[in-house]
Amino acid sequence: MAGCDQSFSQEDSIRMFVDESEVIITAAKMSRTQEKLPIPVQVIGKREIQQTGAVRLQDILQQQSGINTVSMLGTGVQMQGLDPDYTQILIDGEPLTGRSGGTLDLSRIVLGNVQQIEILKGPASSLYGSNALAGVINIITEQPGGSGFLVRSMLSPVQAPNLQAEIHHGTAKFKSSLFADYTYSPGYDLDPETYGKTVEPYHQMTIHGKLSAQLSTYTKWTASVRHVNQTQWNAYEVTNPADVVTGNTYQKEWLAATGMHHYWNEHLKHSLRVSYSTFNQDLLLVRQESQQVEESLRFFQQFIKPEWQQELIFRDLTWYLGAGGEWEQVQSDRYEVTRRRAHPYGFTQLEWQRPTWQMLASARYDNYVDIASSLSPKLSLKYHLNDQWSVGAGWGQGFKVPDFRQLYLNFANSVAGYQVLGSAELPTVLADLESQQLIDQYLVNPDLFGEMQPERSNSGQFFADYHDKRGNRMQIQAFRNDIRQLIETLPVARRTNGQLIYSYLNLNKVYTQGIEWSGSWMISPQWQLKSSYQYLQARDKDVLTSIDQGKVYRRNPETLRTERLTRKDYGGLFNRSAHQAQIQLTYQSRGGWSVQGRCIYRSRFGFADLNGNSILDAASEYVPGYGIGYLSVQKYWKSWIFKGGVDNLTNYHNATYLPQIPGITPFVGFEYQFDFHSDK
Amino acid sequence: MKHNALLGIAFLLVGLVACKKDNSVTPSDPLTVQEVDNLFAPNDEIDRETGEILQTNDFVKFSFSTNGIVTDDSWDLAFKGTKILVNGGTGSDNVNRNGNGGAIIKDGIFEEMTTAPDDGEYRQDSGTDLAIPTGSNNGWYVYNDAAYLITPIAGKVIFVRTHDGKYAKLEILSYYKDAPATPDPFTDQAATYTFRFIYQTDGSKNLQ
Numbered sequence: 001m002a003g004c005d006q007s008f009s010q011e012d013s014i015r016m017f018v019d020e021s022e023v024i025i026t027a028a029k030m031s032r033t034q035e036k037l038p039i040p041v042q043v044i045g046k047r048e049i050q051q052t053g054a055v056r057l058q059d060i061l062q063q064q065s066g067i068n069t070v071s072m073l074g075t076g077v078q079m080q081g082l083d084p085d086y087t088q089i090l091i092d093g094e095p096l097t098g099r100s101g102g103t104l105d106l107s108r109i110v111l112g113n114v115q116q117i118e119i120l121k122g123p124a125s126s127l128y129g130s131n132a133l134a135g136v137i138n139i140i141t142e143q144p145g146g147s148g149f150l151v152r153s154m155l156s157p158v159q160a161p162n163l164q165a166e167i168h169h170g171t172a173k174f175k176s177s178l179f180a181d182y183t184y185s186p187g188y189d190l191d192p193e194t195y196g197k198t199v200e201p202y203h204q205m206t207i208h209g210k211l212s213a214q215l216s217t218y219t220k221w222t223a224s225v226r227h228v229n230q231t232q233w234n235a236y237e238v239t240n241p242a243d244v245v246t247g248n249t250y251q252k253e254w255l256a257a258t259g260m261h262h263y264w265n266e267h268l269k270h271s272l273r274v275s276y277s278t279f280n281q282d283l284l285l286v287r288q289e290s291q292q293v294e295e296s297l298r299f300f301q302q303f304i305k306p307e308w309q310q311e312l313i314f315r316d317l318t319w320y321l322g323a324g325g326e327w328e329q330v331q332s333d334r335y336e337v338t339r340r341r342a343h344p345y346g347f348t349q350l351e352w353q354r355p356t357w358q359m360l361a362s363a364r365y366d367n368y369v370d371i372a373s374s375l376s377p378k379l380s381l382k383y384h385l386n387d388q389w390s391v392g393a394g395w396g397q398g399f400k401v402p403d404f405r406q407l408y409l410n411f412a413n414s415v416a417g418y419q420v421l422g423s424a425e426l427p428t429v430l431a432d433l434e435s436q437q438l439i440d441q442y443l444v445n446p447d448l449f450g451e452m453q454p455e456r457s458n459s460g461q462f463f464a465d466y467h468d469k470r471g472n473r474m475q476i477q478a479f480r481n482d483i484r485q486l487i488e489t490l491p492v493a494r495r496t497n498g499q500l501i502y503s504y505l506n507l508n509k510v511y512t513q514g515i516e517w518s519g520s521w522m523i524s525p526q527w528q529l530k531s532s533y534q535y536l537q538a539r540d541k542d543v544l545t546s547i548d549q550g551k552v553y554r555r556n557p558e559t560l561r562t563e564r565l566t567r568k569d570y571g572g573l574f575n576r577s578a579h580q581a582q583i584q585l586t587y588q589s590r591g592g593w594s595v596q597g598r599c600i601y602r603s604r605f606g607f608a609d610l611n612g613n614s615i616l617d618a619a620s621e622y623v624p625g626y627g628i629g630y631l632s633v634q635k636y637w638k639s640w641i642f643k644g645g646v647d648n649l650t651n652y653h654n655a656t657y658l659p660q661i662p663g664i665t666p667f668v669g670f671e672y673q674f675d676f677h678s679d680k
Numbered sequence: 681m682k683h684n685a686l687l688g689i690a691f692l693l694v695g696l697v698a699c700k701k702d703n704s705v706t707p708s709d710p711l712t713v714q715e716v717d718n719l720f721a722p723n724d725e726i727d728r729e730t731g732e733i734l735q736t737n738d739f740v741k742f743s744f745s746t747n748g749i750v751t752d753d754s755w756d757l758a759f760k761g762t763k764i765l766v767n768g769g770t771g772s773d774n775v776n777r778n779g780n781g782g783a784i785i786k787d788g789i790f791e792e793m794t795t796a797p798d799d800g801e802y803r804q805d806s807g808t809d810l811a812i813p814t815g816s817n818n819g820w821y822v823y824n825d826a827a828y829l830i831t832p833i834a835g836k837v838i839f840v841r842t843h844d845g846k847y848a849k850l851e852i853l854s855y856y857k858d859a860p861a862t863p864d865p866f867t868d869q870a871a872t873y874t875f876r877f878i879y880q881t882d883g884s885k886n887l888q
Contacts, residue, residue, distance in 0.1 A: 240728065441815060494815070500825070551787060553835025557861045560853040560874070562789055562834040610862070612822045612831035620862065 025093070026118040026138040028351060028360055029127055029320065030311070038358045038382035038392050040463050040477055042066075042119040042518070046142075049111050051586070051596050053632055053645055053667050055154055055162050055183065057139070058106035058660065060117070063600055063630065065582040066516050066534040067119065070575055071660045074105030079121050080479055081512035081538035081576050082134035086400055086455075088124065090138040091226060094257050095131070097303055098279030102403065108228050108253065110206050112152060112164040113179040115142045121516075122479060123398030123459045126362040126378035129345060133398035133457050134481070144168045144177035144210055148675035156647075156667035158185050158199075173214045181206040187233070188662045190655035195244060198659045200233040223258040234285055238294070238415075245294045247285035254278045269311040277303045294415055299332040320349040320362075330404045334411040336425065339404050343368045357383045366399075374399040374454055382465075390465045398457040406452065406487055406504040419495075420502045423452045426492065433495065440496045444505075449492065453506050457483045471522045480513040509541040510573065526590075531583040538573040543615050554613050557620070571606050571616035577625070579603035592636035601627040607657050623657045641671040710888055711878045714747055718857055719873040723761030739765060739775050744840070744848045744879040753778040756842040761871050762821055762830060762855070764812045767843035769804030779843025783811040785819060786837050790876070796839050796847035796885035812838060820852055828865040830855040839887075842879075849887050850877035 023031045027039040034041065044060060054060040058075045061067050068078040076084025085102035088095055089109070096104055111117075117139055124132040145168070152164040161184065168177035183204045189197040208226045215221055232249040259273035283297040307324030323346040331338045347364035360380045367373040378396030385391065408422040410429065421429055426449050433439050463477040485506040493501045518532035544567065546552045552565040584598040603625040606616035616622075632645030644667065651664035721740040724733050741755030742748070758765040758775055765771060767779035782802030786793060803811040816823035820838060821830050832852040840848045856863035857872040878887050 443815070443817070551835075553787075553789070553833075555832075555834045555853075560859055560861070561876075562836075562851060564789060564835075608826070609824075610827075612824075612833055613835075614822075 024118055025140060026090075026120045026124075026136055028349065029093075029309075029322075030318065030351070035390075035467070036353060036358060038360050038380040039120065039122075039394060040392075040461075040465070040475055042121070044117040044119070046115055049114060049117075050641070050643075050671075051594060051632055051634055052598075052630065053154060053643055053647075053669060054111055055159055055181075056107050057109040057111060057117070057137075059647075060111065061106065061137075062661070063582065063598060064119075065518075065532040065580040065600065066121070068575075068577070068580070068602070069106065069660055070103075071658070072103050073101040074103045075107055075660045076103035077106060077137065078575070079119075079134045080481055080514065081536045081573065082481065082483070085403075086131065086134035086398075088128050088132035088136045090128075090136060091255065092141055092224065092257070093138060094255060094273075094275045094277070094305075095128075095303075096253075096255065097277040097301055098251070098253050098281070099403070100281070101405070107202075108204070108230060108251070109139065110164075110181040110183070110204075112181045112206075113141045113166055113177070113208055115140045122394065122461055122481070123376070123378065123396040123457055125366075125374070125376035125398035125400075126364050126396055127347060127349065129364060129366050129376070130368075130374075130399060130401045130454070133400045133455065133483070141179075141208065141210070142177070144175035144212065145170050146675055148673065150671065150673045152669065152671040154667060154669035156665050158188055158662050158665055159183055159667070160186055162669075175210075175212045177210045179206075179208045190653045190659070190663060195237040196235040198655045199662070200235055202230060202232040204228065204230040218263040220261045221259070222261070224256070226253075226255040228253040238287065241290075243287040243289045245285050245287055247283065247294075250280070250282040252278075252280040267313050269313075271309040271311075272306070273309075274306045275303070276305075292415075295413065297332070297334065299334070300330070302329045303327065316353045318349075318351040318353070320347075320351070322347045328404075330408075335404070335408050336410050339408050341368065341370060341404075355384075357381065366401075368401050368454075371401050371452065372454055374401075374456075388466050388468050391463070392465070393460070393462050395460045398459065399454040401454045402452045402487060402504065412499075417497075417499045418502060419499060420489070421492075423449050423504050426503045430493065430501075433493075433501075438496050440494045440498075442493045443491050443500075444493075446492055449503050449505055452487065452504065453485045455483060455485050455487055455506070457481050471528075472520065474519040475517070477516045478514070479516070480511065482509075482511045484509045486510055510539060511541060512536065512538040512573075512576075526588055528586045528588075529584070530586070531581070533579070533581045536576055536578055536580070538576045539570070540573060540615070543570060552613060552615065554611050554617055557611075557618065565613070565615075565617055569617045571622070574606040574608065574616055577603045577605040579625075594634045594636075596630075596632050596634075598630040599627060600630075601625065623654065626652050626654075626658075628652050628661070639673050641673075642668075643670070644668045711880060711886075713876050713878055715874070715876045716742070716747070717859070717874050719749070719759060719875075720857075720869070720871065721759035721761065721873065722871045723763075739763075739773070741775075744842055744846070744877065745881070747879075754843060755779075756781055756840060756848070757783075759871075759873060763810065763814050764820070764838075765805055766811045766840065768841070769806050769811065771805045771810075772807055777805065780841070780845055781843045782841040784839050785812060786839060787835050788837055789835065790837050790849065790851045793837050793839075793849065794886070794888040796841075796849065796880070796887050799841070802839070802841050821855065829863065830865075830870065846880060846883050847885055847887060848877050848879040850875050 024041045025031055027037050027041050049060055058069050062069050069075050070078050077087050079087050089104050119137050121135040124136045128136055147169045149167040154162040164181045166179040185202050187197045187199045187201040206228045210224045212222045230251045235246045238245055255277040257275035261271045263269045279301045281299040285294040287294050304327045309322040312319040325344045327342045329340045345366045349362035352359040363377040365375050376397050380394035382390055382392035406422055407424045409420055410425045412419040430446055459481040461479040466474040486508040487504050488507040489502050490505050491500045492503050514536035516534045520530040522528055547565050547567055550564055553562045554565055556563050581601045586596045588594045604622040606621050607623050610621050611618050629649035630647050634643045647665040653663045722737050724737055725735040726733055739758035739760045741750050741758045743750045743754055744756050753776055755767050766781040766783045767777050768781035782804045784797055784801045784803055805811050813819035820836050821832050823830055838850050852875045853859055854874040857869035859874040860868055880887055
């Protein structure tokens with residue numbers, strides 16, 4: 001814990017506000033300070049996480065501008081206007097497994113042992129491959145050091161309780177730590193009129209163990225195991241006939257990684273890492289009256305990923321070379337057979353550090369045998385105008401391969417009356433149905449559905465950076481992402497029983513562009529003001545073309561007569577806000593108190609087409625903009641931290657469109673840390 | 681000779697009539713836009729569990745010339761649920777098509793489309809393939825299966841050749857009773873058409 005007694009200088013106050021280790025790993029796969037990186041990276045440090053009282057990743061991401069949490073089969077993250085599918089989420093550099101419908105549920109990630117969260121926006125496929133088209137969120141957990149333990153507890157209506165414990169033991173050569181988190185949430189109900197809660201109760205256990213051994217002066221061995229076990233209740237009402245559906249979703253996640261790192265000399269370093277991850281999801285939902293199965297799912301996914309890396313340092317040049325492979329396997333009752341794929345990859349990066357400028361050039365080659373291979377390049381440059389100001393630019397290409405769901409899913413929901421087929425499954429199933437004369441009508445030419453291609457992006461950014469010795473910072477960034485071959489879900493055919501058959505297709509071309517601004521200002525040694533803002537445009541290019549051709553119409557809501565749409569009427573992609581802003585004021589007293597008030601604002605966003613032209617244009621198709629206020633107080637006292645606060649001061653809620661935001665939520669918590677001896 | 685003279689007079693008369701007609705059409709007054717409100721054409725009642733038809737309903741037949749419902753063969757369009765038939769072609773729906781009607785759906789704005797398409801473009805019903813196709817996003821409407829809502833697609837103008845070879849254009853405005861701006865499929869009566877049309881009585885393709 002940072003001491004708040006003793007003498008208090010300007011330097012100390014900066015250290016209190018700015019997290020000690022502003023060293024970033026994600027952007028270049030090497031430890032670099034923000035100043036030396038030609039790529040802007042947003043860092044949320046331990047101090048900020050602690051101050052907010054956030055327990056899960058989504059709690060802290062919800063409070064950032066330029067990041068949006070969206071509720072689609074779990075709570076996912078939307079960056080630069082791109083859906084959760086396109087952001088890779090890593091823990092200590094290893095990708096997390098277990099996406100439902102493309103969304104990696106952020107509620108499965110707890111923050112108790114997190115050192116910092118690094119958010120790299122824009123394409124990162126050149127280092128991280130598929131899924132990093134929109135960017136990367138890398139959760140860096142604490143490195144074990146010293147010996148001691150820590151207990152922490154948070155209590156609020158939605159976390160009742162959260163318990164955390166961590167024990168670490170370290171010598172000069174051998175370091176280990178074990179972290180555990182248990183959360184029970186009774187859920188919450190924003191709409192008591194309907195049966196079932198908005199978010200049903202769940203409990204979740206996380207265990208994360210880490211080991212590192214300095215085998216010799218030049219050789220280090222690391223290992224880690226992370227396990228998450230979550231049980232989520234479900235309860236909701238159905239009609240036709242009226243019944244109540246209940247059941248549990250069980251999710252289990254394992255991630256084991258080990259690595260060997262060796263310095264041959266001061267110029268050459270080799271690393272070998274292997275990770276194995278699994279994700280298990282079991283779901284059984286039953287109609288209580290009729291005892292019919294409403295929905296069931298068994299899903300088991302495994303990844304094995306060995307990766308070799310070489311770092312070669314020559315004066316101001318660092319050359320990085322890596323190669324690896326990824327084996328993926330999925331067994332599920334929604335797939336005909338066990339699906340497997342293996343893909344080798346290789347990447348390289350050249351970093352050039354000069355006193356006045358930096359350059360980072362990287363490229364990665366991914367060979368997906370059954371689909372297509374991808375080459376993802378990226379180039380970033382930064383020039384320092386003087387001690388305070390620097391400017392930079394970047395360009396990169398990203399990709400995302402179709403996932404197993406989009407290729408092989410074979411799922412029929414007989415209750416809701418639809419069928420979803422992966423593109424590889426579609427031809428045989430359609431031929432089968434056709435031979436039995438079960439197809440009533442094709443809604444789209446089925447020949448269009450064939451070999452699926454990766455989704456590809458082409459992105460550019462410009463930025464300007466200011467920072468001074470007093471701890472003030474400012475950054476402005478303009479970005480643009482052009483994505484083609486976006487995969488869409490489309491109804492292909494109607495069966496004779498009226499059920500629709502859906503499948504996946506490379507279809508759209510979209511772009512997202514915007515401006516992001518962030519700044520922090522030390523008003524006085526005790527006061528800090530931070531704010532950020534993002535302006536975003538996300539548009540479907542094909543829709544724009546149709547609008548320009550005068551082919552897009554809507555009905556005037558009053559006369560019901562058709563009118564022609566203009567570009568001005570088009571609201572872009574659904575679920576994107578044009579404006580997002582955040583402002584935060586922090587006070588840190590000499591006596592160990594810290595008080596923080598935060599406000600976030602998000603402008604209106606579209607939720608669905610209501611007037612039948614399938615695009616966002618009418619005012620009624622938007623969820624109104626909203627603001628949320630947060631207040632938290634923290635007191636450091638010896639080895640203790642006490643905290644309390646209120647999230648969502650104004651009790652904003654929207655059960656239908658923002659179920660992931662609970663109403664007003666007071667919380668209290670404490671932390672006790674004991675160190676036998678510190679080796680810092 | 682007498683025969684020839686008669687023929688000559690006949691030609692002359694026809695010519696005169698034709699000329700007179702042309703003279704009156706050229707500076708044509710805009711035709712009036714007429715509106716049909718709440719034409720109720722319920723579908724068969726079906727047991728949703730078994731698919732069994734509980735009650736069969738007849739097509740509701742509409743005539744442009746009378747701007748009303750007819751029961752004889754002088755109908756131009758017949759409505760039932762989301763299905764719309766033309767009086768021309770064949771069908772498997774127990775409706776007599778004695779006329780030479782047809783229809784074609786065009787994309788555009790009702791007011792801007794002032795001339796009926798060429799005769800070759802009109803489609804007639806044949807079996808289950810209707811001139812005005814059924815199905816969501818195939819013809820005149822889109823079905824939102826999340827909101828259970830039928831919405832007429834904006835920018836769809838239906839040109840109709842009537843049973844007696846005249847022309848009309850129409851735009852369907854609503855599928856729900858009293859054409860609410862935001863219909864509620866659970867409370868607003870469905871299969872209740874509101875549409876506006878222009879009907880040309882003189883047989884020309886002018887629909888301005």
